Amino acid sequence: MTRRQGIKVGDIMLYAEILGNLPKMARDEVMAMLELAGGRIAGQDYLFLKLDADGKAFPYLDRLGLSHEYGELILEADSVEELLRKAGEVEWPVKGTFKVDTETMFNCRHDVRDLPRKLGAVIGAQGFRVNLSKPDTLIRVYCGEGLYAGVRLRSFNPKEFEGRKAHYRPFFRPISLHPRISRALVNLTKARTEVLDPFMGAGGILMEAGLLGLKVYGVDIRPEMVEGAEMNLRHYGIRNYHLRLGDATKLEELFPGKRFEAIATDPPYGTSATLAGRERDDLYRKALESMYSVLREGGRLAMAFPANFDGEAEAGRIGFRLVGKYYQRVHKSLDRYFYVFKR
Numbered sequence: 001m002t003r004r005q006g007i008k009v010g011d012i013m014l015y016a017e018i019l020g021n022l023p024k025m026a027r028d029e030v031m032a033m034l035e036l037a038g039g040r041i042a043g044q045d046y047l048f049l050k051l052d053a054d055g056k057a058f059p060y061l062d063r064l065g066l067s068h069e070y071g072e073l074i075l076e077a078d079s080v081e082e083l084l085r086k087a088g089e090v091e092w093p094v095k096g097t098f099k100v101d102t103e104t105m106f107n108c109r110h111d112v113r114d115l116p117r118k119l120g121a122v123i124g125a126q127g128f129r130v131n132l133s134k135p136d137t138l139i140r141v142y143c144g145e146g147l148y149a150g151v152r153l154r155s156f157n158p159k160e161f162e163g164r165k166a167h168y169r170p171f172f173r174p175i176s177l178h179p180r181i182s183r184a185l186v187n188l189t190k191a192r193t194e195v196l197d198p199f200m201g202a203g204g205i206l207m208e209a210g211l212l213g214l215k216v217y218g219v220d221i222r223p224e225m226v227e228g229a230e231m232n233l234r235h236y237g238i239r240n241y242h243l244r245l246g247d248a249t250k251l252e253e254l255f256p257g258k259r260f261e262a263i264a265t266d267p268p269y270g271t272s273a274t275l276a277g278r279e280r281d282d283l284y285r286k287a288l289e290s291m292y293s294v295l296r297e298g299g300r301l302a303m304a305f306p307a308n309f310d311g312e313a314e315a316g317r318i319g320f321r322l323v324g325k326y327y328q329r330v331h332k333s334l335d336r337y338f339y340v341f342k343r
């Protein structure tokens with residue numbers, strides 16, 4: 001992390017390591033952030049992404065929800081021998097002491113057992129000192145089809161996300177998405193300034209958006225949710241919010257003349273009283289129409305639907321274009337898709 005300040009902005013390649021449980025969604029989240037930063041994904045080897053982006057992407061990569069870490073990519077190789085040879089030819093951007101760590105991915109096809117020691121010796125020969133317990137610079141080697149060595153710039157502490165899970169919030173409702181997923185939904189909308197959640201519940205999605213510095217707008221049909229969401233937002237230091245008691249199928253009335261940059265939401269699935277007496281599919285259709293009418297041209301909507309509702313067809317009928325669709329099995333009786341649509 002300390003290295004980031006000194007890093008050159010041009011002439012570098014980056015990498016990201018995504019989480020394994022929703023890999024397509026995680027990859028597309030990285031892609032969305034790079035689109036905002038003016039970069040692109042240049043290659044993928046299982047959970048390792050090679051990024052054609054430079055230091056301008058850091059503030060966007062810092063937003064990621066479904067990644068383990070990102071860093072500067074130093075070299076790629078097709079064999080351990082090639083990796084060690086190339087490692088002797090590059091200048092390693094080590095600050096202070098270092099340590100080599102290998103990440104043996106599921107598809108790793110190289111023998112990397114002794115690699116930390118061998119690569120450590122090559123880098124050590126450039127005058128850097130190893131510190132295994134508290135290194136200043138962490139060199140990461142990923143083994144998949146190929147081999148990739150880089151310098152970690154930021155790792156996302158899972159405890160930070162875990163600490164915002166539903167039962168740690170002052171206003172607790174067990175209906176919330178995992179904070180990492182909420183974060184990813186916000187990012188998949190490519191929001192730069194604001195996000196609306198018309199079924200905000202306890203405000204989990206808005207919390208993640210607010211922590212990114214976005215202005216958040218929320219709606220819920222139940223007064224206790226509006227109060228609770230506000231309590232949660234304030235608890236996490238978020239002040240730039242606008243919450244309304246109201247109906248997600250009547251957004252034009254709630255926000256007259258307003259066109260939102262982005263919408264991210266998780267509607268009720270009809271498994272409890274959260275449908276507020278409405279027929280589920282009818283609620284979804286009317287909410288989609290209402291969201292379409294308050295979303296700016298080109299704006300994105302990221303949302304979940306249970307798998308037995310054809311979100312793609314229903315949103316398409318209204319005029320939304322599908323950008324991404326990701327399957328998740330939640331438990332025995334609930335599976336869902338996350339969708340990203342563009343208006």
Ligand SMILES: C[S@@+](CC[C@H](N)C(=O)[O-])C[C@H]1O[C@@H](n2cnc3c(N)ncnc32)[C@H](O)[C@@H]1O
Nearest residue numbers: 176177199201202203204220221247248266268
């Ligand atoms: C699944 S929860 C949302 C959870 C939220 N995304 C979170 O992470 O905390 C759905 C919410 O939609 C609200 N709701 C149900 N029908 C609604 C409607 N017609 N308009 C607005 N909100 C509604 C429910 O009161 C409930 O709080």
